[in-house]
Every structure is written in structure tokens, then in C-alpha cells.
Amino acid sequence: GQNIDQPTEMTATEGAIVQINCTYQTSGFNGLFWYQQHAGEAPTFLSYNVLDGLEEKGRFSSFLSRSKGYSYLLLKELQMKDSASYLCAGLDSNYQLIWGAGTKLIIKP
Amino acid sequence: DAGITQSPRHKVTETGTPVTLRCHQTENHRYMYWYRQDPGHGLRLIHYSYGVKDTDKGEVSDGYSVSRSKTEDFLLTLESATSSQTSVYFCAISRGKGRDEQFFGPGTRLTVL
Numbered sequence: 001g002q003n004i005d006q007p008t009e010m011t012a013t014e015g016a017i018v019q020i021n022c023t024y025q026t027s028g029f030n031g032l033f034w035y036q037q038h039a040g041e042a043p044t045f046l047s048y049n050v051l052d053g054l055e056e057k058g059r060f061s062s063f064l065s066r067s068k069g070y071s072y073l074l075l076k077e078l079q080m081k082d083s084a085s086y087l088c089a090g091l092d093s094n095y096q097l098i099w100g101a102g103t104k105l106i107i108k109p
Numbered sequence: 110d111a112g113i114t115q116s117p118r119h120k121v122t123e124t125g126t127p128v129t130l131r132c133h134q135t136e137n138h139r140y141m142y143w144y145r146q147d148p149g150h151g152l153r154l155i156h157y158s159y160g161v162k163d164t165d166k167g168e169v170s171d172g173y174s175v176s177r178s179k180t181e182d183f184l185l186t187l188e189s190a191t192s193s194q195t196s197v198y199f200c201a202i203s204r205g206k207g208r209d210e211q212f213f214g215p216g217t218r219l220t221v222l
Binding site for chain 2: 045096100102
């Protein structure tokens with residue numbers, strides 16, 4: 001079956017760095033997405049990886065290892081506004097997104 | 110921000126009644142999606158559309174139907190609402206299928222009593 005696993009909740013301190021992991025099992029693989037969702041709001045796109053390696057976008061970076069079925073989202077210089085859920089989603093061979101349940105990130109001062 | 114709206118934003122209804130949710134976009138994107146989001150679950154695809162009058166089922170399509178008569182509008186209908194359909198419903202749009210990012214509407218919170 002197809003599955004996306006990510007931790008349910010994480011806590012980090014303002015100004016620190018946090019890594020949110022995601023493992024995936026999909027029928028075929030056409031890339032992996034990360035979305036951010038603030039409480040009560042819609043998800044918004046953060047990143048898309050289809051090749052192995054690290055892609056950096058400002059304070060946020062996303063990493064992919066296709067051989068390990070693994071990705072992570074790295075958030076640096078954490079700010080209170082980064083408190084949100086982070087959704088990992090894998091794109092299968094039919095180009096359908098398989099979504100994880102999301103990781104709720106709590107930032108403490 | 111992508112121009113995508115949903116109506117209504119909140120609805121409370123009774124078991125057995127039909128309900129229609131509307132998604133409207135001003136981006137002229139080809140693909141439109143309906144998802145539901147429940148605690149402890151990821152977003153689950155209900156139906157999607159790849160053009161006017163072209164729709165297909167997603168993972169949790171039972172009890173739902175959709176229609177797309179115009180590029181900009183995608184309707185989701187619950188034929189006879191049940192309490193298990195209490196959820197937050199999101200519409201999303203994308204230019205192409207798969208690798209293109211999806212833009213989400215603000216969501217509709219539906220409560221079925």
C-alpha cells in the first residue's frame with residue numbers, strides 16, 4: 001500500500017533549527033512536496049523535490065533521498081510565525097498526491 | 110495569491126439532506142480538486158477534474174458527486190449527508206497534473222448533525 005509517515009508533533013525554540021522527517025512508500029515516485037498549514041487556514045506550497053539532494057529557499061530547505069524513501073524539511077532561525085502544521089505529500093506513478101497526516105510544530109519563546 | 114474561493118465557508122445541516130459546496134477560481138487553471146481533512150488523517154482526495162465535464166474519482170468518493178460545467182466552477186454535492194461527512198473541505202487548483210503545485214481555497218467547515 002501507499003503510505004506517508006511523519007511525526008505527529010514537534011516542539012522547538014525560537015531562533016533554533018528544526019528538522020521534520022518524512023518517510024514515504026508510494027506506487028512509483030514522481031516527487032515529494034512540503035506544504036505549510038497554519039491553524040484554521042489552507043495549506044500553502046513550500047517545496048517540491050524530485051531529485052536527490054538538498055534544495056534551499058531562504059530559511060527553509062528540503063532534502064530528498066529516493067533510495068531511502070526519505071525526506072526532511074529543515075527550518076532555520078525559527079520564528080513564532082513558523083508555528084504551523086507541515087504536510088508531506090508523495091506523488092505516485094499516476095501523479096496522484098499521497099498526503100501524510102502532518103506534523104504540528106510548536107515554537108516556544 | 111491564487112484567486113480561489115469557496116462557498117459557503119461554514120454550514121450546519123442535518124443527516125439525510127443534500128448539500129452542495131462551490132469552488133470558484135479566477136486563474137483559468139485546468140485541474141481542480143476536492144479534498145477533505147480530518148484530525149489524524151492527511152488530506153484525502155474526493156474527486157478531481159481535468160477539464161470542463163471531465164472528472165474522476167479520488168480515494169474517498171463514496172457519497173459524493175461533482176460537476177464542472179465551466180472552467181471556473183467545481184461543485185461538490187453530498188447526495189444525502191451523514192455524520193461521517195462532518196469535515197473541513199478544501200478545494201484546490203493547479204495548472205497541470207502532479208508536479209505543479211496546488212493552490213488551496215480557504216476551506217468549508219461542514220457539520221452534519
